[in-house]
Amino acid sequence: QSALTQPASVSGSPGQSITVSCTGSRSDIGSYNSVSWYQQHPGKAPKLIIYEVTKRPSGVSSRFSGSKSGDTASLTISGLQTEDEADYYCSAYTSDWLFGGGTKLTVL
Amino acid sequence: QLVQSGAEVKKPGQSLTIFCQGSGDSFSTSYIVWVRQTPGRGLEWMGIIYPRDLHTRYSASFQGQVTLSADKSFTTAYLQWSSLRASDTAMYFCARSVASEGYTLDVWGQGTAVIVSS
Numbered sequence: 281q282s283a284l285t286q287p288a289s290v291s292g293s294p295g296q297s298i299t300v301s302c303t304g305s306r307s308d309i310g311s312y313n314s315v316s317w318y319q320q321h322p323g324k325a326p327k328l329i330i331y332e333v334t335k336r337p338s339g340v341s342s343r344f345s346g347s348k349s350g351d352t353a354s355l356t357i358s359g360l361q362t363e364d365e366a367d368y369y370c371s372a373y374t375s376d377w378l379f380g381g382g383t384k385l386t387v388l
Numbered sequence: 389q390l391v392q393s394g395a396e397v398k399k400p401g402q403s404l405t406i407f408c409q410g411s412g413d414s415f416s417t418s419y420i421v422w423v424r425q426t427p428g429r430g431l432e433w434m435g436i437i438y439p440r441d442l443h444t445r446y447s448a449s450f451q452g453q454v455t456l457s458a459d460k461s462f463t464t465a466y467l468q469w470s471s472l473r474a475s476d477t478a479m480y481f482c483a484r485s486v487a488s489e490g491y492t493l494d495v496w497g498q499g500t501a502v503i504v505s506s
Contacts, residue, residue: 282429282430312490313490314490314491314492316490316492316493318493324498325481325496325497325498325499326431326481326483326493326496327496328492328493328494328495328496331489331490331492331494332489332490332492335489337494369430369431371431371493373490373491373492376433376447377421377423377433377491377493378433379430379431379432379433380430381430382430382431
């Protein structure tokens, strides 16, 4: 069982927006802003898409955005594209790295 | 950029060392984190090494199970097992952690698949 809880799957149609939640606790997400999100396509390494809750690395589309409320962080993908179909993982750094179990995004 | 060694197939009880090679000053001044990925347990942090001074810290789950090291040129990090088990079958990633970005894992190696089977 992963330290952070994500839905197993979400789906959306091209052009729509989806949100992936990541629920932790007061001792991790609730206390730290070191929350990041990773995108992983099959057979590939995870790719950083959001860090420190809301920041996007250079080169990552502005369609990806992050937020946090209390013990829950969220990743929103707007204007869904077929290439967004992948697994998405949240992570929180608390002196250890905690990961969510991953959410499979299907673009219908 | 981080480049990892190739896939390995080993028998239980054998030893194994895989590597993660970086380049330039960014590698020697960054932390290198090792992450295990399995279908059943997902992503798990194993340990971290600072190549410049070789300081290491292990996740409680992996303490005593693996050994992290790096070379003196600061460009390569290693993950070592002295006696593999079938349960070590997994994909292993190295990733760079940057303190100034909240210890985000911003660059990942391509992964090394390890299969342990008799």
